[in-house]
Amino acid sequence: MKITRIMIASLAFLLSANMLPVVAQTNWEVTRTFHIGGEGGWDYLTVDAETHRLFVPRSTHTMVIDANSGKVLGDIPGQTTAHGVAIVPSVGRGFITDGGGGGGIVVFDLKTYAILGKIPTMPDSDGIIYNSATGRVLAVSGDGGALMTFKPDIDPKNGKIDPPIELGGAPEFLAADETGKAYINLEDKDVVAVVDLRSRKVLARWPVAPGGQPVGMALDAKTHRLFIGCRKPQKMIVMSSESGQVEASLPIGAGVDATKVMADKAFASCRDGSLTVAGEKDGKFEVEQVVKTPDGARTMGVDETSHLIYLPTAELEPATTGRPKPKPGTFMIVVVGRH
Missing domain, CATH: 2.130.10.10 (YVTN repeat-like/Quinoprotein amine dehydrogenase)
Structure with missing residues (x-):
């Protein structure tokens, strides 16, 4: 009986050990495809995780899509070359960068999708995010080589952005942390520009080589x-976002x-x-x-x-x-x- 118990215990241990890699391994795969249709290209997709909505710029308009079903919930018109969307639920607003013409950011209501206004910006307004640490919407101007910022409760019809921060290169996309620093890819310079959002100065430019x-x-x-x-x-x-060291x-x-x-x-x-x-x-x-x-x-x-x-x-x-x-x-x- 003792030998049998030992054999069973040993067998159970071996089976569990052999199964561990399988349990730990996770594979990613395409699970669904939502066929949406509609006209226009596409750029940065933004997810509203709280409400499971997708905001997708489509050149001249921005579609709002239910992330669970693929149903189109709304369609926001009025853009020339839409690039990205930032949402700020605390003020019930969303912001769409429009890189066409002289540049602008469309302000819309997060519930009704109604356009509240359009803020003039620099040409080629592109990547856009919200930074809660500074309470600012951040957007970049590719052709203008600058970072643009403004408060999300801005007057959507008569408001003006803060004085732009010159970056010394052509920005593409960006990220920001909870200490008030922004990190911006300068596509033409092969560097990341580090900006202190409070002093509004470029602190460093870190090479992305190799x-x-x-x-x-x-x-x-x-x-x-x-x-x-x-x-x-x-x-x-x-x-490293602390030192710029490539790891x-x-x-x-x-x-x-x-x-x-x-x-x-x-x-x-x-x-x-x-x-x-x-x-x-x-x-x-x-x-x-x-x-x-x-x-x-x-x-x-x-x-x-x-x-x-x-x-x-x-x-x-x-x-x-x-x-x-x-x-x-x-x-x-x-x-x-x-x-």
């Missing part, structure tokens, strides 16, 4: 790391536009139909998986409550010259989750 042409930007506030998606060469750079350089696909951090993983979405998943093991970063996504799925938003990733794209015409054009009416949202 990466180049940085576009995607995400901040992990817990580990004080920046994850930077670079196009030339194609790299995800892991950088890792990982291969990614072609045409990256966005990087995100969620569930202790970093993600890079690329135009070539690849979503790179990176993680840290024994103090070193490594690529854990490359998820196959449809071509053109170069931007994304993440819902940290449901641990889902949303990537906008469309069926693409065969490329003749330059970037392939989307087929009319084929716009979709691809959902990636764990299994």
Whole structure:
């Protein structure tokens, strides 16, 4: 009886030990596709995790989509070249960067989607986020080479932005922490500009080498790391947000536009139909998986409550010259989750 018990116990231990890697391993895959349709291209997708809504700029309009069903909840018109959306639930407003014309930011009501006004900004208004530490909406002007800021309760018809902060390069996307610092990719200079939002000064410019042409930007506030998606060469750079030291350089696909951090993983979405998943093991970063996504799925938003990733794209015409054009009416949202 004693021998039998020992054998059973040993067998149970071996089985459990063999099962541990399987339990611990998590794979990401495309789980759903919402076929939305509608006209226009797409750029940065913003997730409202509290209400499970997706805000997707579509060139001349911005669509609001239910993240659970794919149903279109609203469509905000009045843009020339829409790029990004920042939402500030505490004031019930959303803000859309419009890079066309002289530049502007459309202010809309988060519940009704009604346009409240349009704030004049600098040309090529692009990436936009909200920083709760300073109570400011932050947006960048690519052609103007500047960071623009304003309070979210701004007068949407007659209000003016704060004096812009000159960056010394062409910004693409940005992140900000709870100490009042902003980190901005300068695509043409291959550096990250560090801005003190209170003194409104550039404190440093950190090189992204061995990466180049940085576009995607995400901040992990817990580990004080920046994850930077670079196009030339194609790299995800892991950088300390405290010192600017490059801690890792990982291969990614072609045409990256966005990087995100969620569930202790970093993600890079690329135009070539690849979503790179990176993680840290024994103090070193490594690529854990490359998820196959449809071509053109170069931007994304993440819902940290449901641990889902949303990537906008469309069926693409065969490329003749330059970037392939989307087929009319084929716009979709691809959902990636764990299994």
